[in-house]
Amino acid sequence: MDLTGNASLARETLRTMWTIRRFEEAVDDLFARGLMHGTMHLSIGQEAVPAGACLALADGDYITSTHRGHGHCIAKGARLDAMMAELLAKETGYCRGRGGSMHIADVATGNLGANGIVAGGVPIASGAGLAVKLRGGQQVVLSFFGDGAVNEGAWHEGVNLAAIWDLPVVFVCENNHYGMSMSAKRAAKVDRLGDRAAAYGIPGVTVDGNDPQEVFDAVSAAVARARAGDGPSLVEAMTYRWKGHSKSDKNLYRTREEIESWRERDPIVRFERAAITAGALSEEDAAECRDEARDRVRAAIRTANAAPDASAASLTDAVYAGSQS
Amino acid sequence: MTTTESRTLTYAEAVREALSQAMEADERVFLLGEDVGTYGGAFGVTGDLVHRFGEERVRDTPISELGIVGAAVGAALAGMRPIVEIQFSDFTAQAMDQIVNQAAKIHFMLGGAATVPMVLRAPGGSGTGAAAQHSQSLEAWFAHVPGLKVVMPATAADAKGLLLAAIDDPNPVIVLEHKLLYKQSGVVPQSPARVRLGETAVRRDGTDLTIVATGVMVSRALEAAEQLAATGIEAAVLDPRTLRPLDSKTIVDSVTATGRALLVQEAPKTGGFMAEVSAAIVESPAFGHLTAPVTRLCGLDVPIPYAPQLEKAAVPQTEDIVKAATGLVNQW
Ligand SMILES: Cc1ncc(C[n+]2csc(CCOP(=O)(O)OP(=O)(O)O)c2C)c(N)n1
Numbered sequence: 001m002d003l004t005g006n007a008s009l010a011r012e013t014l015r016t017m018w019t020i021r022r023f024e025e026a027v028d029d030l031f032a033r034g035l036m037h038g039t040m041h042l043s044i045g046q047e048a049v050p051a052g053a054c055l056a057l058a059d060g061d062y063i064t065s066t067h068r069g070h071g072h073c074i075a076k077g078a079r080l081d082a083m084m085a086e087l088l089a090k091e092t093g094y095c096r097g098r099g100g101s102m103h104i105a106d107v108a109t110g111n112l113g114a115n116g117i118v119a120g121g122v123p124i125a126s127g128a129g130l131a132v133k134l135r136g137g138q139q140v141v142l143s144f145f146g147d148g149a150v151n152e153g154a155w156h157e158g159v160n161l162a163a164i165w166d167l168p169v170v171f172v173c174e175n176n177h178y179g180m181s182m183s184a185k186r187a188a189k190v191d192r193l194g195d196r197a198a199a200y201g202i203p204g205v206t207v208d209g210n211d212p213q214e215v216f217d218a219v220s221a222a223v224a225r226a227r228a229g230d231g232p233s234l235v236e237a238m239t240y241r242w243k244g245h246s247k248s249d250k251n252l253y254r255t256r257e258e259i260e261s262w263r264e265r266d267p268i269v270r271f272e273r274a275a276i277t278a279g280a281l282s283e284e285d286a287a288e289c290r291d292e293a294r295d296r297v298r299a300a301i302r303t304a305n306a307a308p309d310a311s312a313a314s315l316t317d318a319v320y321a322g323s324q325s
Numbered sequence: 326m327t328t329t330e331s332r333t334l335t336y337a338e339a340v341r342e343a344l345s346q347a348m349e350a351d352e353r354v355f356l357l358g359e360d361v362g363t364y365g366g367a368f369g370v371t372g373d374l375v376h377r378f379g380e381e382r383v384r385d386t387p388i389s390e391l392g393i394v395g396a397a398v399g400a401a402l403a404g405m406r407p408i409v410e411i412q413f414s415d416f417t418a419q420a421m422d423q424i425v426n427q428a429a430k431i432h433f434m435l436g437g438a439a440t441v442p443m444v445l446r447a448p449g450g451s452g453t454g455a456a457a458q459h460s461q462s463l464e465a466w467f468a469h470v471p472g473l474k475v476v477m478p479a480t481a482a483d484a485k486g487l488l489l490a491a492i493d494d495p496n497p498v499i500v501l502e503h504k505l506l507y508k509q510s511g512v513v514p515q516s517p518a519r520v521r522l523g524e525t526a527v528r529r530d531g532t533d534l535t536i537v538a539t540g541v542m543v544s545r546a547l548e549a550a551e552q553l554a555a556t557g558i559e560a561a562v563l564d565p566r567t568l569r570p571l572d573s574k575t576i577v578d579s580v581t582a583t584g585r586a587l588l589v590q591e592a593p594k595t596g597g598f599m600a601e602v603s604a605a606i607v608e609s610p611a612f613g614h615l616t617a618p619v620t621r622l623c624g625l626d627v628p629i630p631y632a633p634q635l636e637k638a639a640v641p642q643t644e645d646i647v648k649a650a651t652g653l654v655n656q657w
Contacts, residue, residue, distance in 0.1 A: 037454040037633050038453070038454030038455060038456065038631060039453070039454065039455055039459075086631075089631065089632030089633060089634065089635075090632075095631070097630060097631055097632030097634075097635055098456070098457070098628075098630040098631055098632070098635065099456060099457075099630075099631055100454065100455075100456045100631030100632075101631075102455070102456055102458065102459070103456055103457065103458070103631070115458075116415075116455075116456065116457075116458035116459055117415075117416070117418075117419075117458055118388050119388075120458075148387070148388040149388065151387035151388055151389045151392070152388055152389055152390075152419070153389065153391050153392075153419065154419070179359075179387070179388050180359060180360045180364065180367070180388075181360045181362070181363055181364035181385070182359065182360065182385055182386070182387060182388070186385070186387075187387035187388070188387070248367075248369075249364075250364075250365075252363050252364060252365070253363045253364055309632070309634060310630075310632040310634065310635055311634075311635075312634055312635050312637075312638035312639075315625060315627055315630065315635055315638055315639060316625055316626070316627050319626065319627050319628070
C-alpha cells in the first residue's frame with residue numbers, strides 16, 4: 001500500500017506522527033515547568049517507526065513497548081487523556097498513577113505494556129505469541145525495542161523462543177544509534193543489527209526508520225509471514241532521537257552536527273512534503289493534521305488536569321489480584 | 326596540606342573520590358558499567374573519571390547486566406579488582422545468577438582456592454518518581470546470600486569510607502547507594518580512610534528508645550529524633566551501615582539500655598532486613614530488658630508507585646517515625 005500517494009492513509013500516518021510529536025512536546029514542556037514529575041524518555045524524531053509499524057497491524061494485534069513508549073502507545077490507539085492523566089499522577093490515568101510513563105499499558109488496544117527494563121518486553125512478546133499460537137488465533141505480536149536491547153540476555157532468549165516455535169511475532173528494533181550514551185557501533189560488532197536474525201534462523205531486514213513507508217512495508221511483510229504461520233522476523237529501523245536519553249542527559253557523547261543532520265531528516269516534514277508532492281494531500285490538509293494533533297493534546301491536558309489526583313487510600317489494592325480490600 | 330583534612334562533599338562526590346583514590350593506589354582497580362564513561366554515570370557518580378583514567382579503566386559496556394557482572398567475576402578471579410556500576414539496583418535482577426550463584430559461591434565451592442574481590446555498586450530506593458522497576462530497596466535479597474557482603478552507606482563520609490573498605494575486601498561486596506542521597510553533602514575526610522565493614526554507627530545517643538534505620542531512613546530518623554527531643558523523648562539513632570556482616574552487638578547494647586526498639590526501613594516489611602535485626606534483638610540478652618515489643622516501621626508491601634503522593638505514602642516519612650516512636654514510648 002502506498003502511504004504517500006493515498007489520501008486517507010497519508011492523512012492517518014501524518015496525524016499519528018504529529019500527535020506523537022505534539023504529545024511529547026507538551027510533556028517536555030510540562031516537565032520543564034515542574035508540572036510533571038518522575039522521568040521521561042522522549043521519542044521526538046522517531047515518530048515514523050511506531051506510525052508505520054502500527055499501521056501494518058490489525059485491531060486485536062498486540063504490541064509490547066519500551067521506556068520510550070509514548071509513540072507506540074499513541075500509534076496503537078491509546079486515549080491521549082488517559083495517557084496524560086497517568087503522567088500527571090491522576091486517578092483516571094491508565095494505571096491510576098501507579099505506573100507513569102514507563103509502565104503505561106492499554107490492554108484494550110492490545111498494548112501489553114511499556115517496560116522500564118531494557119529488553120523486558122521481548123520475551124513477553126514471544127509469550128504472547130505462544131498464547132496466540134496455542135489458541136489457534138490469527139493475531140500477531142509486535143515487539144518494539146531499541147538498539148541497546150539486542151545485547152541483553154532477555155532479547156536473545158526471547159527471539160530464540162519465537163524462532164524455534166515459529167511464533168507470530170515481529171521484532172522491531174528502533175535503532176536510534178544510542179543506548180543511552182553507548183553507540184550501537186561500539187555495542188555490537190555487526191554493522192546491521194538486522195543481521196542478528198541470521199543467528200536465530202529468521203529473516204532480518206534493515207530499513208530507513210525515518211520513512212513511514214519503508215517501515216510499513218517491512219513490517220507488513222513480517223506480519224504477513226507471521227500470520228501465515230511462518231514465524232518471526234526482525235526489522236531494524238534506522239532512526240534518531242533528537243532529545244537526550246532522559247531529562248538528565250547532558251548529550252556529551254554526540255555532536256551538535258550529528259543531531260542537526262538528523263533534524264534535517266525530520267520524518268514528519270519529509271513525509272508531509274512527499275505526500276503533498278504526490279498530490280495526496282494539500283498544504284491545507286497537512287496543516288489540518290498538525291492543528292488537529294495540537295488540539296487533541298491540549299484537550300487531553302485539560303481533561304487530565306480536571307481529574308482527581310490518584311489516591312493513596314487504595315494503594316495496597318492491586319498488589320495481589322482478587323484481594324481488593 | 327595534611328591528609329586528615331576534611332571538607333564538604335556530596336555523597337556522589339564522595340563515592341567518586343573513593344573510586345579515584347582506589348584507582349590511583351592500585352592498577353588492578355577498574356570500573357565497568359553502562360554509561361560510566363563520557364556520560365559520567367546515570368547519576369553522575371563517575372563524572373570525569375574517564376578523562377583522568379582513560380577508557381580502559383573506566384569502561385563503558387553494552388546494556389547487558391549479566392554479562393557485566395560475569396565479566397567482573399572473571400576479572401576478579403584473574404587478579405583484578407573490578408568495580409561494577411549497575412545503573413539502578415533493580416537491574417541486578419538481570420545479573421542474579423552471576424551475583425548469587427557465581428560471585429558469592431566461587432570461593433566456597435573451590436575450597437578457598439580462589440577469591441572474587443569485586444564490588445558491585447548500585448543505587449536503590451524510591452523518591453524520584455521512577456516507579457516500580459526503578460525504585461526498589463533490595464538489600465534483603467543480597468543479605469540473605471552467604472558469600473556476599475552488603476553495605477548501605479547513609480552519609481557522604483560512609484559512602485567514601487565503606488566503598489574503600491569494600492574495594493579492599495577479598496569478597497564480593499554489594500554497595501547499595503541511595504539515589505536521594507547523591508546530592509546530600511557531608512564532611513568527608515580527604516585521606517583514603519576506610520570505614521570498616523561490620524560496624525554499626527551510633528548517629529545519636531538517647532535514653533528512651535533505640536531507632537535503627539538504614540539508607541535514607543537514617544536522615545529521616547535523625548530528623549524525627551530532633552522533633553521527638555522537643556517533646557521530651559530522647560531517641561538513640563543507630564545505622565548498621567553493613568547489613569552483612571551485621572554488627573548486632575552495638576544494637577543490642579543500645580536496646581538493652583533503652584528498653585525499646587523501633588526498626589525503620591524503606592523496603593517492604595515482609596521478609597525485610599529489619600526482621601533480621603528484630604530477631605537479633607530478641608535472641609539476645611536485650612530481650613530481658615525490653616519494656617515494649619520490638620516494632621518495625623517499613624515500606625508498605627506494595628511495589629513503588631509513580632504518582633508522588635502515592636510514592637510518599639508507600640515508604641516511611643519523618644512524621645511516621647515520630648508517630649511510631651511517640652506511640653512506643655507513651656504506650657509502654
Ligand atoms: C535492564 C536495564 N538495564 C539498564 C537500564 C537503563 N536504561 C534505560 S533505557 C537505556 C538505554 C536503552 O537503549 P535502547 O535499547 O537503544 O533504547 P533507546 O533508549 O535508545 O530508545 C538504559 C541503559 C534499564 N532500564 N534496564
